[in-house]
Amino acid sequence: MNDTFLKACRGEKIDYTPVWFMRQAGRYLPEYQRVRAKVDFLTLCKTPELAAEVTIQPVDILGVDAAILFSDILIPVEAMGMKLEFSELKGPVLYNPIRDDASVARLKKLTPEEDVPFVMDTIKILRKELEKKVPLIGFSGAPFTLATYMIEGGSSKNFLNTKKIMFQSPELYSKLMKKIVSAVISYLLSQIIAGAQAVQIFDSWAGVLAPDDYKEFALPYVKKIVTSLKKLYPDTPVIYFANNCAGIIKDVKKSGADVIGVDWRIDMAEAVKKIGQKAAVQGNLDPCALFLPEQELEKKVQGILLKTEDAKGHIFNLGHGILPETPVKNAIAAVEAVHKYSRKS
Amino acid sequence: MNDTFLKACRGEKIDYTPVWFMRQAGRYLPEYQRVRAKVDFLTLCKTPELAAEVTIQPVDILGVDAAILFSDILIPVEAMGMKLEFSELKGPVLYNPIRDDASVARLKKLTPEEDVPFVMDTIKILRKELEKKVPLIGFSGAPFTLATYMIEGGSSKNFLNTKKIMFQSPELYSKLMKKIVSAVISYLLSQIIAGAQAVQIFDSWAGVLAPDDYKEFALPYVKKIVTSLKKLYPDTPVIYFANNCAGIIKDVKKSGADVIGVDWRIDMAEAVKKIGQKAAVQGNLDPCALFLPEQELEKKVQGILLKTEDAKGHIFNLGHGILPETPVKNAIAAVEAVHKYSRKS
Numbered sequence: 001m002n003d004t005f006l007k008a009c010r011g012e013k014i015d016y017t018p019v020w021f022m023r024q025a026g027r028y029l030p031e032y033q034r035v036r037a038k039v040d041f042l043t044l045c046k047t048p049e050l051a052a053e054v055t056i057q058p059v060d061i062l063g064v065d066a067a068i069l070f071s072d073i074l075i076p077v078e079a080m081g082m083k084l085e086f087s088e089l090k091g092p093v094l095y096n097p098i099r100d101d102a103s104v105a106r107l108k109k110l111t112p113e114e115d116v117p118f119v120m121d122t123i124k125i126l127r128k129e130l131e132k133k134v135p136l137i138g139f140s141g142a143p144f145t146l147a148t149y150m151i152e153g154g155s156s157k158n159f160l161n162t163k164k165i166m167f168q169s170p171e172l173y174s175k176l177m178k179k180i181v182s183a184v185i186s187y188l189l190s191q192i193i194a195g196a197q198a199v200q201i202f203d204s205w206a207g208v209l210a211p212d213d214y215k216e217f218a219l220p221y222v223k224k225i226v227t228s229l230k231k232l233y234p235d236t237p238v239i240y241f242a243n244n245c246a247g248i249i250k251d252v253k254k255s256g257a258d259v260i261g262v263d264w265r266i267d268m269a270e271a272v273k274k275i276g277q278k279a280a281v282q283g284n285l286d287p288c289a290l291f292l293p294e295q296e297l298e299k300k301v302q303g304i305l306l307k308t309e310d311a312k313g314h315i316f317n318l319g320h321g322i323l324p325e326t327p328v329k330n331a332i333a334a335v336e337a338v339h340k341y342s343r344k345s
Numbered sequence: 346m347n348d349t350f351l352k353a354c355r356g357e358k359i360d361y362t363p364v365w366f367m368r369q370a371g372r373y374l375p376e377y378q379r380v381r382a383k384v385d386f387l388t389l390c391k392t393p394e395l396a397a398e399v400t401i402q403p404v405d406i407l408g409v410d411a412a413i414l415f416s417d418i419l420i421p422v423e424a425m426g427m428k429l430e431f432s433e434l435k436g437p438v439l440y441n442p443i444r445d446d447a448s449v450a451r452l453k454k455l456t457p458e459e460d461v462p463f464v465m466d467t468i469k470i471l472r473k474e475l476e477k478k479v480p481l482i483g484f485s486g487a488p489f490t491l492a493t494y495m496i497e498g499g500s501s502k503n504f505l506n507t508k509k510i511m512f513q514s515p516e517l518y519s520k521l522m523k524k525i526v527s528a529v530i531s532y533l534l535s536q537i538i539a540g541a542q543a544v545q546i547f548d549s550w551a552g553v554l555a556p557d558d559y560k561e562f563a564l565p566y567v568k569k570i571v572t573s574l575k576k577l578y579p580d581t582p583v584i585y586f587a588n589n590c591a592g593i594i595k596d597v598k599k600s601g602a603d604v605i606g607v608d609w610r611i612d613m614a615e616a617v618k619k620i621g622q623k624a625a626v627q628g629n630l631d632p633c634a635l636f637l638p639e640q641e642l643e644k645k646v647q648g649i650l651l652k653t654e655d656a657k658g659h660i661f662n663l664g665h666g667i668l669p670e671t672p673v674k675n676a677i678a679a680v681e682a683v684h685k686y687s688r689k690s
Contacts, residue, residue: 158668163633167641210631210664211612212648246592247611266592267556286555288508296512303557319555323503 002134005066009198009237009259011280011313017305017342018065019335020137022241023321024058025070029328031057041086045071048121055126059134061328062335066134066198066315067126069191071119073141073202074149076187079115080179081108082150090154097153099161104176110183112190119187120194127195137239138196140187142203143180143225144218150176159208166217173217181221185228192233200239200261201225206252207244207263214248219255226256239282243320249274264289264319268307280313287318290330297330301337316342347479350411354543354582354604356625356658362650362687363410364680365482367586368666369403370415374673376402386431390416393466400471404479406673407680411479411543411660412471414536416464418486418547419494421532424460425524426453427495435499442498444506449521455528457535464532465539472540482584483541485532487548488525488570489563495521504553511562518562526566530573537578545584545606546570551597552589552608559593564600571601584627588665594619609634609664613652625658632663635675642675646682661687 005018026032032054036044044050055070074092078084083095098104113120126136141149149155151162166173188199206218226238241261242252253260253275260279262271264286272281289300301316308314316338322331350363371377377399381389389395400415419437423429428440443449458465471481486494494500496507511518533544551563571583586606587597598605598620605624607616609631617626634645646661653659661683667676 158633160633160636160668160670163631164636167633167637207610210609210629210634211615213631244589244610247615264555265552265589270556270592284555286508286558288503288505288512289555291505291509292512323505325505 001130001132002065005315006135006197006237008313008315009239009280014313015343016339017308017314017316019316019338020064020066020068021058021062021318021322021331022068024062024064024068024331025054026322027324028322028326028331029057029061031061041072042084045075046118048118048125051118051122052125052129055122055136056129056133059130062331063339064134064335066137067130068137068200069119069123069126069139069196071122071139073139073146073204075116075119076110076112076140076183077146077150079108079112080110080183081106092149093154094149095153097161098147098150098176099165101172101175104172104179107176107179109179110186112187116187120190123191123194123196135197136195137198137200138188138191138194139200139202140184140191142201142206142218142240142242143177143184143221144209145203145205146180146184147173147176148205150180159205163213166213177221181224184225188225188229189232192229192236196236198237198239199229200241201257203240203242206242206248207246209248211248211251215251219251222255222257230256241282245271253278259313259315261317262319268304272308272311275311277312280315281308281311282315282317284319285317285334287320287323287326290318290322290326290334292330294330294333297334298337298341301334302341305338305342346475346477347410350660351480351542351582353658353660354584354625359658360688361684362653362659362661364661364683365409365411365413366403366407366663366667366676367413369407369409369413369676370399371667372669373667373671373676374402374406376406386417387429390420391463393463393470396463396467397470397474400467400481401474401478404475407676408684409479409680411482412475413482413545414464414468414471414484414541416467416484418484418491418549420461420464421455421457421485421528422491422495424453425455425528426451437494438499439494440498442506443492443495443521444510446517446520449517449524452521452524454524455531457532461532465535468536468539468541480542481540482543482545483533483536484545484547485529485536487546487551487563487585487587488522488529488566489554490548490550491525491529492518492521493550495525504550508558511558522566526569529570533570533574534577537574537581541581543582543584544574545586546602548585548587551587551593552591554593556593556596560596564596567600567602575601586627590616598623604658604660606662607664613649617653617656620656622657625660626653626656627660627662629664630662630679632665632668632671635663635667635671635679637675639675639678642679643682643686646679647686650683650687
């Protein structure tokens with residue numbers, strides 16, 4: 001197996017920089033579209049054979065150095081008892097959003113093997129099929145990010161309902177976070193037991209918080225999860241991706257994660273300097289850079305590689321999910337450029 | 346006239362910290378709603394008596410230390426020949442978005458006195474009515490932000506069309522920016538001549554760019570505008586607000602503006618440290634903090650005041666526009682807290 005990705009996560013010596021892309025399984029691939037045409041999005045997430053199939057597609061097509069479980073961050077939230085739907089226009093919709101004690105009390109404890117067995121089944125299929133290929137990354141949403149969906153009932157512009165609860169009902173917020181943290185820990189442990197060789201915690205909305213609020217209302221819960229995972233599985237790398245992290249990176253690095261994922265709105269040299277030898281870094285190419293002419297794209301790749309030379313470790317990635325409009329050939333060109341320019345001659 | 350705001354912009358000694366709020370004239374005020382009920386949004390912007398009326402409302406109701414012209418950043422864009430509409434669901438819509446040379450060529454040169462006389466008329470009314478009250482701030486969108494609306498045809502999630510043009514057709518992008526820069530310079534000069542005592546340049550979308558791209562595709566055009574204004578009106582303060590600035594603040598401060606506006610996703614102490622004595626700062630309370638219980642809100646205000654003690658100057662503001670849901674009494678409480686806690690005893 002190509003273990004370059006796992007080595008980079010641990011800050012070990014490697015021959016070249018490994019690369020994968022957030023949302024690498026998805027709409028920009030015709031092969032994904034063909035599978036997706038047969039079933040709706042949630043059914044795809046819940047059918048192990050199909051979820052495994054689309055997870056592997058980018059490994060074969062792009063030549064990336066890691067696979068990431070195809071799923072949705074709201075899968076465990078649905079299993080906690082909230083009705084979930086995906087709307088073409090509005091994206092995810094969670095019915096009866098959390099606004100009071102009663103709605104928090106109604107949330108069920110997550111028992112992943114019973115509630116979302118299809119996730120573990122997908123992982124088991126994948127480990128067999130990826131055996132001679134690349135490592136498999138499991139994942140979960142971070143507590144604050146999951147809380148925003150549960151409180152807002154979907155995506156949001158200002159996250160006003162979430163912040164109102166944080167600011168006006170801190171006890172309610174902390175009760176909710178306790179339940180989410182416990183669910184995320186069980187969920188990620190089950191994924192590791194099923195075979196995930198690394199896990200990524202996606203804090204997609206961390207960057208909407210003022211730094212002082214991030215420290216109080218988001219970071220402690222991530223720390224708790226990382227500590228619990230590392231206690232039982234010290235060798236399984238944990239990646240923490242806090243989106244729009246430029247203003248909070250000094251705190252993000254205190255999460256305890258082995259790898260810090262950084263978006264594209266911070267200079268990678270600055271990120272590396274701030275993170276120091278505390279963790280490896282992952283990121284940070286602007287997903288729109290995949291629309292550059294090939295030579296310019298290569299320059300951007302080289303720029304990021306140069307800026308990460310002093311990092312404890314570096315996994316090349318985009319600063320956010322790959323866009324549905326991305327030409328596949330450009331994604332392939334980026335992977336090739338990372339491999340080519342990072343190889344020590 | 347209360348000139349505390351202007352003094353703070355220039356870094357002069359003041360008795361207390363001045364405060365105003367972005368979007369302080371607007372939907373959260375019942376007095377605004379009553380005016381707005383009579384006319385649609387664009388008509389309100391284009392009717393000097395009404396625009397002046399809503400501009401003054403927050404000065405009287407909240408007790409802020411500056412008024413800002415009520416208008417919309419797309420007003421000059423419409424005057425350059427693009428059809429503009431406001432939709433309840435989608436926000437601003439610009440028809441026939443800019444995608445090629447022909448559409449750039451079609452853009453008209455802006456002659457503010459002829460094309461948007463109502464803006465100058467509003468300013469003239471305001472200067473009379475504000476004579477014994479507070480200074481008037483004029484404003485414009487920044488070139489990159491205006492370009493995103495013109496290219497995307499409205500708001501956007503990923504700004505892919507804008508970045509595609511930047512990346513794939515840099516000559517086209519630069520032709521467009523040249524036209525926008527020239528329009529913004531004329532527009533702001535006309536506002537100053539009509540009576541605006543300070544101007545703010547809103548770069549609402551600067552923070553969607555990677556730092557290297559911000560330096561190449563946004564900052565130089567802002568610099569050009571600031572230089573042109575300062576050459577003719579060295580004493581009129583220029584405020585540059587680059588939203589989501591945490592990752593680009595080191596470059597934002599090179600804009601040449603007298604005051605740098607900062608959003609809430611960066612710690613104010615860090616912003617002040619990075620800006621140094623190069624400019625005064627303005628911001629950075631999370632607009633959602635206006636939903637805190639009064640005592641907690643006061644603490645947040647005090648926190649920001651403390652963090653700006655070493656700044657060249659500080660104008661208290663929110664880190665983004667005031668939210669429509671904001672209780673007026675909380676906005677008043679914030680203004681009072683700023684005045685109370687900043688007064689040197």
